[in-house]
Amino acid sequence: MSETQEQVLNIIKAEEMDPKFKYEISKIHGAEKIMLCYQCGTCTADCPVSRFSNFYRPRKIARMIQLGLKDRILSDKDLWLCTTCYTCIDHCPQNVDIAHVVRVLRNLSVKHTNSMPLVFKELANNLMKTGFVYVIPESRHTRRAQIGLPPLPKTKPQEIAKLFEITGFAKLLENVETFGRVE
């Protein structure tokens, strides 16, 4: 389905629009310049993900914020498709830093919907247990010694757990729901 067709099917209703949303967003570090977007479409044109996805469009994300479609954008799972290649940041004539805006929306979306892609919960749990986002198996450590690589540096998982606690992330992680693939 083309972008235009899709928009026709999802007609925006006035009561969906939260006029304060764009101001809330522009107070957050990284998204300060969202109001400067004049919808030129350079970001979407140069975004490698938009080339292969029928739905992911950074320009549209910027417009949805400006229109105040808060619930719609924060519930949109396509937010998770940005690869953070930062091409859009380099090419935007208005310096909107749209990839950082997407990061801000993802962070908010986790709180708004109390959900995140499963992979992030798994990585976070590993991090809390081991200090790395992957559980490095014992065999890897043995193999390092065999081939003469120095032992891996020590991590302090108890400090990571503490860090999760003081940032409020631990509490969020405990009850957060997860979803798998975004197609």
Place this chain on the structure above:
Amino acid sequence: MSEEKPRYLLFLGCVIPYRLSSYEISARKVLAKLGVELVEMPEYNCCGFPMDPVNHDVMLTLAARNLCVAERENLNILTLCNGCFGTLCKVNKTLKEDKEERERINKYLAEFGMEFKGTIEVKHLVYVLSEDVGFEKIKDAVKKPLTSLRVAQHTGCHIVRPKKLIEKDDPENLRLLKELIELTGAKCLDYMDEAECCGNPIIGVNESIPFQMAKEKLEHIRAVGAQALITVCPFCHMMFDMNQPRIERAFNEKFGLPVLHYPQLLGLAMGFTPEELALNELRVKPFDLLNEIQSGRE
């Protein structure tokens, strides 16, 4: 040129020790020979990048914690991974320049008895080689030039973009990795859309898009007749090497393109054996490539 030997804390990150020892092994060999001293980081944790999408503060604090460890050791950091570099470099810059952010993050760090001061630098392997070792010295170390080889490079994203934050190579006209490759005697070929992303960062939520992105790159590389692809990031490497057979199956294609870590290519030119550089650990076996190098020398 100063005679002082460059010394760095080696920041390995998570994915290299987990899956890609070949990159670590070859980088250590080559750097030692070029006179770069690597000091093992006494303690570290994940750079923070994987947590940025879900919680920016967690990312900032994880990164800052690593930077504090380096400050304590009073040594600059060397990373092999583009993601680790991008994260540590940008957080270092932000916390150095933005007093408000620094104070906010320092409140978290105080819980571990740490404080970010902003006394060190973070460099990726590519920048250590080009800025600290220097092209001349690398050229001198090349004992067996790979003159018969034609390869392509994939620099990746996070060591060059966003340009205004990294301020190194030009993402619209990548030069550094190409120049480093040509020092080995190999020819580095230009190809279409060579600055584009490998797609790997979203593979945990969607496979189809990154596979299409990587397949398109592989097609462009094949079109110019490159015999190998050279990477400087474990994630890009996994996308093109480990996933290559899966991409081939998904699109009913055959690429058979060996993907080497840059220090493996440089190592071969410096006279290390394929075994010493862990070339046997690559998923796409570089047999033809090694034969070509051999016959090119005879």
